[in-house]
Amino acid sequence: MGKLIYAANTSLDGYLEDESGAFDWSVPDEAVHAFWNEHERGIGTSLYGRRMYETMRVWEDDDWLTDQPAVVREYAGIWRDADKVVYSTTLDAVSTARTRIERQFDPEAVRRLKEESVTDLSVGGASLGAEAFRHGLVDECVLLLCPVTVGGGKPALPRGVRLDLELLATRRFANGVVHVRHAVRRAT
Numbered sequence: 001m002g003k004l005i006y007a008a009n010t011s012l013d014g015y016l017e018d019e020s021g022a023f024d025w026s027v028p029d030e031a032v033h034a035f036w037n038e039h040e041r042g043i044g045t046s047l048y049g050r051r052m053y054e055t056m057r058v059w060e061d062d063d064w065l066t067d068q069p070a071v072v073r074e075y076a077g078i079w080r081d082a083d084k085v086v087y088s089t090t091l092d093a094v095s096t097a098r099t100r101i102e103r104q105f106d107p108e109a110v111r112r113l114k115e116e117s118v119t120d121l122s123v124g125g126a127s128l129g130a131e132a133f134r135h136g137l138v139d140e141c142v143l144l145l146c147p148v149t150v151g152g153g154k155p156a157l158p159r160g161v162r163l164d165l166e167l168l169a170t171r172r173f174a175n176g177v178v179h180v181r182h183a184v185r186r187a188t
Contacts, residue, residue: 002117003139004047004110006129007039010156011148016126018150025148029175032144033071039142040078044119047110047132050088052125053099060096085113087128107135130158138184141165147176 008016009026017023028036048056058064059079065072084099091101102109105128114121114137123132132138141163143156157163165182172178 002044002114002120004114004121004123004132004137005043005140005142006123006132006138007142008124008129008156009144009146011150011153012145013149013151014156015150015153016156018153021153025150026144026146028144028177029173030069030071031173032175032177033069033075035144035171035173035179037071037075037078040075040082040122042120043082043122044117045083045085045113045121046079047085047087047121047123047128049125049128050086050091052128053084053086053088053091053094056124057094057096105131107131107137110135110137126154126156126158130161133158133161133163133184140168141182141184143180145178145180 009023009028010016011018011025018025046056056079059076062076065076080097082098084094084096086094086099086101087103087105088101089103094101110132123129123138129138141157164185166185167180168183169181170179
């Protein structure tokens with residue numbers, strides 16, 4: 001059985017994006033990128049909302065990668081090797097391989113997906129992540145806390161949901177980013 005892992009870069013004050021929708025403050029350096037590469041290697045299926053999918057699909061295209069560092073090019077291959085499920089009522093088609101659209105988030109279908117998976121799954125995006133947390137589907141939460149406060153924007157964790165967590169791991173990067181990994185004990 002696979003675990004469902006919510007993973008995100010977040011500002012120290014808890015936002016994925018600032019109030020203008022920017023997240024350029026979370027661009028990883030080489031060491032942080034290598035961390036994400038290693039994390040994503042264990043993911044067999046990624047669950048995305050439409051906006052997160054539209055952000056991530058850049059990894060399907062090789063054109064911009066030619067001048068990028070090896071760690072960035074490596075991530076593209078890892079991303080392409082994973083299956084992707086996009087939850088959207090407005091997206092007509094997907095433009096990436098190994099990707100399918102689901103029109104609604106079905107908690108029972110996600111539970112079955114976890115039960116049938118031999119690898120872990122990830123959930124990306126604030127809205128879809130919040131739904132997964134609300135339905136008690138998230139097993140672990142992996143956050144990279146960036147050394148910046150943005151004062152508002154899109155929250156990394158859902159409002160109105162209590163999560164009891166158990167700290168599993170921490171790591172400090174030279175650029176000031178701090179990794180925290182927690183098991184979700186229960187959502188109420």
